[in-house]
Amino acid sequence: MSSLSRLLRGSGTFNTCTIRRFSSAASETTAAISPPKKSLSSIVNEERNPKRIVDKFKTACESERFRANIAVYDRTVRRLVAAKRLHFVEEILEEQKKYPEMSKEGFAARIISLYGKAGLVENARKVFDEMPERNCKRTAMSFNALLSAYGVSKRFDVVEQLFNDLPDKLSIEPDIVSYNTLIKALCEKGSLSEAVALLREIENEGLKPDIITFNTLLLSSYLKGEFEQGEEIWAEMREKDVARDIRSYNARLLGLANETKSEELVSLFEELKASGIKPDVYSFNAMIRGSINQGKMEEAKGWYKEIVKQGYRPDKATLALLLPALCKAEDFGCAIELCKETFSKRYLVGQTTLQQLVDELVKGGKRREAEEIVEIAKDNDFLKFKLELSSQLIS
Known part of the structure; x- marks a missing residue:
């Protein structure tokens, strides 16, 4: 090969590499100055028109990754419910039935739950009943979603009926979440004694009451003026070494405030702080209530100032x-x-x-x-x- 040929070939190689480098650099520059592409979630979340929200949501659902986004589903349903567009909620949730995820219990349970949040309990029940048709096994997970759907819709009698009927009929073993949902429903409908009795049934079934179980019973007891019942549950938590959280303390603070037990109220507040749990606005509201019930207005105003001092905002109850x-x-x-x-x-x-x-x-x-x-x-x-x-x- 001649020197000229080698030179030309070398020049050609040099030029090709140089062009590639310039092309690559140009692409990088273009990428750097191009605006970032919006995610499907952002496109849906930023829309304000309810009809366009539905259209964009349904289009986004074609992406498997989008269908895995629990938060955007929940947010979209809440926005449509707030806009009083329940037919749009039904439209986007019925759309999910064409996707393969409906054969997975977790996804089906999510749709049941979303229907419940919209108050569309008949639709929730239909999804639950159709699960076997999609070769989707029903366990405590979907059962709990159904109970919760009726619970948030304040259909407390139906929660009780479903709990009594479905487990034996469908061979579903209720878990502690199932019992907690039933307990809340019973408390809401005014059947506190029946709810408390479930503590023994839970243990007989080999399950262990958790903090949610006790907190639900505590708050309901104190709110309904069943102070002694609340004290028994509080004592049982101590006996069973159940770690109390801010909700536990707030429930008992409220009970003590309503009973005007000032010394015990202050003592419990100090115990709360000593436990390492930070009092919240509900804690201070209970202290304000206790002071007012004793006619100590200066003390009540002092507790109000503490709310702001601790970085909280007074709420409607305050x-x-x-x-x-x-x-x-x-x-x-x-x-x-x-x-x-x-x-x-x-x-x-x-x-x-x-x-x-x-x-x-x-x-x-x-x-x-x-x-x-x-x-x-x-x-x-x-x-x-x-x-x-x-x-x-x-x-």
Whole structure:
């Protein structure tokens, strides 16, 4: 081969490599300046129009990876329920039946649960009943999803009926989640004694009550004024060495506050802190309630300040406790200041609470101040309320 030929071949090789390098660099530069491609989840989440949400969701469902995204399914259903578009919820969930995942119990249980969150319990039951047709075995997992679907829809009698009928009929072994769902349903329907009796049945079935079991029974007992029953459950938790969490403590704090057991209330609050669990806004609300029940308004205001000091925001319950109590104690100045702070700091407050405040101000001869609250409630840029003043609607 001649020198010229070798040179030309070398030049050709050099040029080809150089072009490749420039091409590669150009591609990298283009990739660097191109906007990142949005994920299917983002495309669905960012849509605001309900119909377009449905269309984009159904298109995204063609991706197996998208169908594995539990969070986006849950978020989409919640958004459609909030928009009162239950027919759209049904449309996107029925669409799932064409995918192979419906033969997997975990996926079917998810669809049952989502139907329950939308209150479409008949659809949830249909999915459960159709599982054998898809060669999908029904175990406690899908059974629990069905119980929960009826529970969140407040069909408590049906939860009890399903629990009594389906396990033997379908050879399903209820687990602790099944029992916890039944216990909650019984508590919600006012059958506390039946719920408590299940503690023994759970143990007889070789299962172990967990923190959810005890917390459900604790809160229901104290809320319904069954203080002694609550104390027995609290003692059983200690006896069985069940680690108590913030929900356990908050339930008993509420019970003690309602019974005006001030010394035990403060003692339990100190025990809560010593346990390494941080009190939350519900803990402080219980302390406020206890102080109010004892007529110790300065102490109640101190607990309110602790909420903010600990980095929490007062909630509706906090203000529903404090505002009427301050008016009853004729501490109108503090009540007005607290109300204004509520709007300036954008705390959530209920209209009933504000109306009580306005009524009490008028009764207490503070009509001008009441009018000011009515105007703030009407004109603020956070939560707008139409409050009544002297039986006339201010609008």
